[in-house]
Amino acid sequence: MALIVKKFGGSSVATPEKILAVARRVLTEKSLEDKVVVVVSAMGDTTDDLISLANAVMDPVYNNSREMDMLLATGEQISIALLSMAFARLGQPAISLTGMQAGVQSNTAYGKGRILDITPERVLAELDKGKIVVVAGFQGVTPDGDIITLGRGGSDTSAVALAGALRADACEIFTDVDGIYSADPRVVPTARKMKEITYNEMLEMARLGAGVMQPRSVEMGKFYGVPIHVRSTFTQNEGTFIREEYTVEEKEFIIRGVTHDTNVAKIAVLGVPDRPGIAYKLFSALAEANIDVDMIVQSVRSTQKNIIDMVFTIAQPDIVQAKQIVEKIGEELGTMGVQVEENVAKVSVVGAGMLGNPGIAANMFGALADAEINIEVISTSEISISCVIKAEQVNEAVQAIHARFFSAS
Amino acid sequence: MALIVKKFGGSSVATPEKILAVARRVLTEKSLEDKVVVVVSAMGDTTDDLISLANAVMDPVYNNSREMDMLLATGEQISIALLSMAFARLGQPAISLTGMQAGVQSNTAYGKGRILDITPERVLAELDKGKIVVVAGFQGVTPDGDIITLGRGGSDTSAVALAGALRADACEIFTDVDGIYSADPRVVPTARKMKEITYNEMLEMARLGAGVMQPRSVEMGKFYGVPIHVRSTFTQNEGTFIREEYTVEEKEFIIRGVTHDTNVAKIAVLGVPDRPGIAYKLFSALAEANIDVDMIVQSVRSTQKNIIDMVFTIAQPDIVQAKQIVEKIGEELGTMGVQVEENVAKVSVVGAGMLGNPGIAANMFGALADAEINIEVISTSEISISCVIKAEQVNEAVQAIHARFFSAS
Numbered sequence: 001m002a003l004i005v006k007k008f009g010g011s012s013v014a015t016p017e018k019i020l021a022v023a024r025r026v027l028t029e030k031s032l033e034d035k036v037v038v039v040v041s042a043m044g045d046t047t048d049d050l051i052s053l054a055n056a057v058m059d060p061v062y063n064n065s066r067e068m069d070m071l072l073a074t075g076e077q078i079s080i081a082l083l084s085m086a087f088a089r090l091g092q093p094a095i096s097l098t099g100m101q102a103g104v105q106s107n108t109a110y111g112k113g114r115i116l117d118i119t120p121e122r123v124l125a126e127l128d129k130g131k132i133v134v135v136a137g138f139q140g141v142t143p144d145g146d147i148i149t150l151g152r153g154g155s156d157t158s159a160v161a162l163a164g165a166l167r168a169d170a171c172e173i174f175t176d177v178d179g180i181y182s183a184d185p186r187v188v189p190t191a192r193k194m195k196e197i198t199y200n201e202m203l204e205m206a207r208l209g210a211g212v213m214q215p216r217s218v219e220m221g222k223f224y225g226v227p228i229h230v231r232s233t234f235t236q237n238e239g240t241f242i243r244e245e246y247t248v249e250e251k252e253f254i255i256r257g258v259t260h261d262t263n264v265a266k267i268a269v270l271g272v273p274d275r276p277g278i279a280y281k282l283f284s285a286l287a288e289a290n291i292d293v294d295m296i297v298q299s300v301r302s303t304q305k306n307i308i309d310m311v312f313t314i315a316q317p318d319i320v321q322a323k324q325i326v327e328k329i330g331e332e333l334g335t336m337g338v339q340v341e342e343n344v345a346k347v348s349v350v351g352a353g354m355l356g357n358p359g360i361a362a363n364m365f366g367a368l369a370d371a372e373i374n375i376e377v378i379s380t381s382e383i384s385i386s387c388v389i390k391a392e393q394v395n396e397a398v399q400a401i402h403a404r405f406f407s408a409s
Numbered sequence: 410m411a412l413i414v415k416k417f418g419g420s421s422v423a424t425p426e427k428i429l430a431v432a433r434r435v436l437t438e439k440s441l442e443d444k445v446v447v448v449v450s451a452m453g454d455t456t457d458d459l460i461s462l463a464n465a466v467m468d469p470v471y472n473n474s475r476e477m478d479m480l481l482a483t484g485e486q487i488s489i490a491l492l493s494m495a496f497a498r499l500g501q502p503a504i505s506l507t508g509m510q511a512g513v514q515s516n517t518a519y520g521k522g523r524i525l526d527i528t529p530e531r532v533l534a535e536l537d538k539g540k541i542v543v544v545a546g547f548q549g550v551t552p553d554g555d556i557i558t559l560g561r562g563g564s565d566t567s568a569v570a571l572a573g574a575l576r577a578d579a580c581e582i583f584t585d586v587d588g589i590y591s592a593d594p595r596v597v598p599t600a601r602k603m604k605e606i607t608y609n610e611m612l613e614m615a616r617l618g619a620g621v622m623q624p625r626s627v628e629m630g631k632f633y634g635v636p637i638h639v640r641s642t643f644t645q646n647e648g649t650f651i652r653e654e655y656t657v658e659e660k661e662f663i664i665r666g667v668t669h670d671t672n673v674a675k676i677a678v679l680g681v682p683d684r685p686g687i688a689y690k691l692f693s694a695l696a697e698a699n700i701d702v703d704m705i706v707q708s709v710r711s712t713q714k715n716i717i718d719m720v721f722t723i724a725q726p727d728i729v730q731a732k733q734i735v736e737k738i739g740e741e742l743g744t745m746g747v748q749v750e751e752n753v754a755k756v757s758v759v760g761a762g763m764l765g766n767p768g769i770a771a772n773m774f775g776a777l778a779d780a781e782i783n784i785e786v787i788s789t790s791e792i793s794i795s796c797v798i799k800a801e802q803v804n805e806a807v808q809a810i811h812a813r814f815f816s817a818s
Contacts, residue, residue: 016465050487056425058494067497070505071490074483078459081480085467088476096479101554122554145510145531 001033007159014044023086039159042075065110076136094132099139106140112151118165153214164224178232179240208348209261254353255405271336295379345394348386367404410442416568423453432495448568451484474519485545503541508548515549521560527574562623573633587641588649617757618670663762680745704788754803757795776813
């Protein structure tokens with residue numbers, strides 16, 4: 001007997017037929033004694049349709065986030081009811097639970113709620129009655145009893161957190177790819193599917209652009225120590241397990257993956273007086289506006305004393321607001337100007353193995369140099385190295401780096 | 410300052426534009442100090458759309474009622490979120506609450522929940538913050554914390570029960586007619602709109618076919634002693650108040666209204682042995698199948714001793730099931746046969762005034778006789794008299810009776 005949490009995304013439940021297919025799929029893999037929780041997202045375009053309705057009514061000047069969550073949470077509520085009916089049709093007792101009913105406790109950050117705790121008594125009670133429990137992903141309840149939606153990738157987070165709270169044997173994330181690859185297979189056709197990857201490596205890959213999993217859900221898995229199995233909706237093949245440590249020796253590759261992210265913009269503040277407190281002033285203003293700053297490079301000008309240039313990267317949607325803030329502060333500080341470049345991308349290598357292996361960075365820079373790709377900004381972490389390059393060279397860069405590190409495969 | 414509960418049905422909130430119109434309408438009538446709760450139904454066709462989705466997934470062999478309620482409750486949840494956004498757009502702070510959040514406690518009869526209690530602490534707290542509270546009608550929460558929908562006319566019931574629990578000054582039911590009429594104005598163009606009607610009379614009229622209000626919501630009003638103001642969505646005119654007693658002298662008409670109901674079928678069980686327990690056997694079997702029996706007439710045959718005919722009426726949708734049950738029991742009892750007639754209608758006069766005024770029945774029968782309409786079954790209550798007639802004569806019958814009793818108007 002095993003207790004398994006399975007998560008299916010919106011495209012897997014987009015139509016009544018697909019909902020029935022998900023129910024059949026779950027039952028195919030379920031042995032009689034297994035306890036199964038299924039977490040689902042809203043059907044296909046439901047969320048977009050609800051947002052259109054809201055846009056026709058609301059004035060975005062006002063903060064509508066609580067009501068938006070009340071509205072959007074109906075999407076998952078529809079899916080769970082229908083999927084439970086589908087199980088019943090196949091002779092399998094099932095019950096749907098909203099995020100609130102499943103005990104998904106969130107803070108009150110409407111639209112981007114963070115799970116604080118799971119109180120899964122109802123889920124456990126229904127499992128004990130022999131039912132499959134179908135839980136609405138992407139939603140929870142605030143301390144005030146309000147309905148809230150979780151941030152991006154929220155359904156994955158719901159599933160992993162539930163699996164953790166239920167001490168499930170595994171959490172299976174069904175997706176349209178069959179696992180985690182060493183690079184985006186659309187860019188690198190020879191990319192290899194991994195059997196396993198550690199939470200930390202997956203977190204770093206997600207942070208650096210690997211779209212399969214959102215960082216928050218991987219953090220949850222790490223927190224609870226739940227193995228996450230990322231696998232295909234369309235096949236029954238094994239996918240990739242995300243765990244604390246490798247269970248099989250799979251370390252022939254020091255680098256686990258090459259990721260890229262085109263949702264990047266670069267801002268350069270030129271001719272900044274080199275005084276204490278300048279960086280604080282600049283970046284605290286950006287933080288106040290909720291703008292995430294990623295890579296930061298401060299460079300000294302050899303020709304001018306006490307003058308530096310400050311270069312940093314942010315996500316592209318923040319560019320207009322960031323530019324306004326930086327220009328205002330730049331004027332106050334008497335800088336020489338602000339340059340914005342949107343046409344950039346970030347390419348990264350990730351792998352816990354690089355800790356004990358010097359030369360990874362050199363190898364990566366060498367691959368880029370051989371491909372005649374210029375590096376604009378470099379940053380490193382314990383388990384990753386990232387370079388900002390021109391956006392139009394990003395595929396070429398990923399291919400060159402992947403070939404350098406994975407040529408043995 | 411007044412505390413008012415206003416209820417708008419699905420057609421009033423069918424589109425984003427109509428939702429904004431409802432918000433404007435509510436604000437037009439609201440003085441600064443008024444506290445307002447708005448109860449809304451699902452937008453226009455939403456419920457039908459959700460039922461279609463369910464039909465594409467479920468197998469009706471299984472009991473899907475809990476999941477159906479989980480599904481259908483999303484309809485009102487969408488409306489309340491959008492209406493709250495509309496208020497915000499007009500500068501009016503508002504908050505949406507599901508039935509559960511508004512404290513609408515129901516029994517567990519899925520699909521036809523009955524309100525057991527209202528615990529309106531959250532509603533009161535939000536009103537005290539100066540917000541308009543927008544509550545999802547037609548839904549509540551079971552003792553197990555499950556979402557449930559109320560029976561027919563459930564949104565009216567939600568509104569009236571909330572008004573009662575909040576000790577509101579009035580509950581306004583906005584509808585597509587501008588009040589309660591002495592007969593259906595589509596049948597009797599000269600029908601007069603009433604200023605007031607008592608709960609008991611309205612209950613009897615609703616029970617006997619007046620479609621404006623469902624009996625359950627009127628019962629709630631009577632239970633809580635909340636005046637119900639039935640009025641038009643399209644005008645600001647006063648409609649009809651439903652109260653315990655008349656506040657102005659409006660008793661020139663002994664009869665308050667003439668109602669009709671074409672959703673009637675007649676079953677005759679012929680040649681029943683006249684023994685004790687026969688009626689019990691027949692009607693308890695129908696009750697077990699949840700079939701409501703309305704009028705019952707037992708007639709003695711002058712030519713045959715110890716043999717009676719039993720005639721009763723039921724709602725048309727129950728006819729197939731009722732016929733099977735009655736035929737089965739008829740065989741066991743050795744009756745002479747079962748006759749079913751669907752082509753009948755019921756016409757009734759209602760008025761508390763008839764208690765002290767003999768001759769009402771004679772007057773009604775006279776009106777029908779003058780119009781050459783044959784009466785098949787008669788039944789009476791303290792405040793009503795009903796006749797079953799041929800369905801094709803129903804309009805003529807209503808007109809004749811209305812003219813007889815309301816000719817002075």
